[in-house]
Structures are given as structure tokens and as C-alpha cells.
Amino acid sequence: MGDRIFLSSPHMSDEGYELEYVNNAFDTNWIAPLGENVNEFEKELAIKVGSKAAAALSSGTGAIHLALKAAGVGEGDIVFCPTLTFTATANPIIYQNAIPVFIDSEYGTWNMCPKALEQAFERYPDVKAVIVVHLYGISADMDKILALCKKNNVVLIEDAAESLGTYYKGKHTGTFGDYGIFSFNGNKIITTSGGGMLVSDNTERVEKVKFWATQARDQARHYQHSELGFNYRMSNVLAGIGRGQLKILDQRVKKKQYIFQYYKRKLSNLDGVKFMPSNDWDQPNYWLSSMTLSGNIKPIDVMEALERENIEARPIWKPMHLQPLFEKYDFIGTDVSEKLFASGLCLPSDTKMTDEDLERVTDIIKGLWLK
Structure with a gap:
């Protein structure tokens, strides 16, 4: 029996880019959530994929959750979701007490079938949001899916957890919808050990996501909270790994x-x-x-x-x-x-x-x- 061959394991850069940023976090004692690495990782990732704003979060799942919240999805709302995906795509729908409706795949992309999506709109005209996935790094048929979402005036969330670095017609996946999601889990194409990113051209909503992700703490001398928040922000140490990984x-x-x-x-x-x-x-x-x-x-x-x-x-x-x-x-x-x-x-x-x-x-x- 030979050495173990993994499906997809973490792979640090030969140049040691990650250590440079991680050491900086230790040297400056910024090892908790937030800090220079977090801020710069958000900027660098947004520039890389061509999005106006980004929020570095603790997981791709958390990013989907906050994208749904930013889209106004709440109790009893219908959300269309591909059936052929990992459960992390669908779970956040339940977190919001919403109702998932699962959409079949097509052989041409293995992703959400536009014909099935059209049928879903006919059955559920009051749908609140659509989540599309780019499975295994293959792009969904975005022109058709976008056209259906625009026709029905529905928010589109792209789960691009598996497709960072994939292009659809020359443009990065994750940047077509209202919100895009990337994952940096240990098995992804680049990793921060655990982490995710939400991107959007709606800078105001991205700032709101950052607020929710930091326990929704109001601006006050004392600890004051007017909204439900979450502990979803990325660590400055892990963001340092991400900055190094992004280079390669x-x-x-x-x-x-x-x-x-x-x-x-x-x-x-x-x-x-x-x-x-x-x-x-x-x-x-x-x-x-x-x-x-x-x-x-x-x-x-x-x-x-x-x-x-x-x-x-x-x-x-x-x-x-x-x-x-x-x-x-x-x-x-x-x-x-x-x-x-x-x-x-x-x-x-x-x-x-x-x-x-x-x-x-x-x-x-x-x-x-x-x-």
C-alpha cells in the first residue's frame, strides 16, 4: 500500500506567503477576529473576482446565512435551491425559518436546470430568493438563470464555494447574483483552514452583513444590541492564511x-x-x-x-x-x-x-x- 492520496487537502504555498501574514498577526498581537489581515483579505478577494465589496466570515455556510438575511428572507418565505449540492447550501434556509424548494439538475452543467427553475416559478410565484450552485467548479447556465430571476424580480445568491477561479463567459462565478459566496474550508481550492467570504456590489448591504456578523453590536459606549447578531467574523490569523493562499x-x-x-x-x-x-x-x-x-x-x-x-x-x-x-x-x-x-x-x-x-x-x- 502506497502513501495516502487525498481527495483534496490543504496545500500551502511553497513561497511561505501565508506565514508572512500570520507572523504579522502574532507580531502585532492581532490574533482575534478583525485586524489588518481581515480588512486586506476582503479588499484583495473583491479585487480578484471583480466585486465592489466583501465580508470575511467564519464559514461559507455563515455567508449563505447572512446573504439570505440580507435578501430579507424570513419565516415562511420560499427559497429555491439546487437539490444536487452539499447540505451547507440548504441548511441556512432552515436557519431563517424559511421553506426550501429543491430544483433538479440538467446534464449539460450538472447544475440547476433552467427549465425546472421556470416550472418552480410557475408553481411558487411568491418565491423570495434563489440560490444557485456551481458544482465541483462547473458554472451553471447563468444567462438563463439570471433572466428568470430578473423576470420574476427575485434575489439571486450564488453559492460559489466550489468554484473560486471559475469563469462564466470571462467573468468570475460568484459575481453575477446579488450576493456571492466563497468557501475556504480545508478541502477547497484555497483555504484558511475554515472560513468564507460574502461578496456583492451592494456595499451598503455588505456593511450590514459585517454588523450582523459581529454580534450586531450598536455604536455605544456600553454593550447595546437592537438586532439579532451572530459570531461569524473571520479571525485575523486565518485571514492571513487566506491572503497568502490568494497569491497562488x-x-x-x-x-x-x-x-x-x-x-x-x-x-x-x-x-x-x-x-x-x-x-x-x-x-x-x-x-x-x-x-x-x-x-x-x-x-x-x-x-x-x-x-x-x-x-x-x-x-x-x-x-x-x-x-x-x-x-x-x-x-x-x-x-x-x-x-x-x-x-x-x-x-x-x-x-x-x-x-x-x-x-x-x-x-x-x-x-x-x-x-
């Missing part, structure tokens, strides 16, 4: 793209193998290289074969409408997301992988077809 984002995107192309080149000729979709308007970061299987070899066969050799692989996300937590909520669509879940898997996409590691993975997979 483009390198990480190139490596993720290299990994995907390697897998596609080596495995596409296997019977029943089909890789995640690509479109002319999409420039994915390929956060996780993913594929579907339709022949005799099943995803579990691949995952177990890799697992025996100390290599991590995962199933595609289980759709939210199939989760026990959300089974009582409505679902709009057919069975695309269910079929993707049943046939799909995510291959190890760690940016520290060498060509020898990639060859090891592909040889094991190809071996299943030779039996």
Missing part, C-alpha cells in the same frame, strides 16, 4: 485543470466512462474531477478499489430531496440529479499529486476493466 490561486486552478485533463486523457476510452460536462462559455476550476459510469463497473467498485490502495474517492453529492432532513419539502424536476448521484464519483484531485500519483490512480481504475 491561479497556480492551484492550473493544477486542478491539469489533473482533470490527465484523468480524461487516460480514462475516457473505458466503456461507460463519461466525465463532468464542459461548455464553450465555461472555464471551470475543476475543484474535484468527477465522472459517471454506465457500464458493468459501478462507482462503488472504483471507490473500494482505490480505498484498498489508500486512495480517497467520494460519491457525487446525494440530492437534498432524498435526504431525511429535507424529504418533506417540494422538489421540482425529473430524475437527473438522482441518476447523477447513482452513477457518479469524485476522483482524488489533490493539488499536491504528482504524475506518479495520477498514474497510480488511473492504473488501479483501468485494472477494473481488465478483469
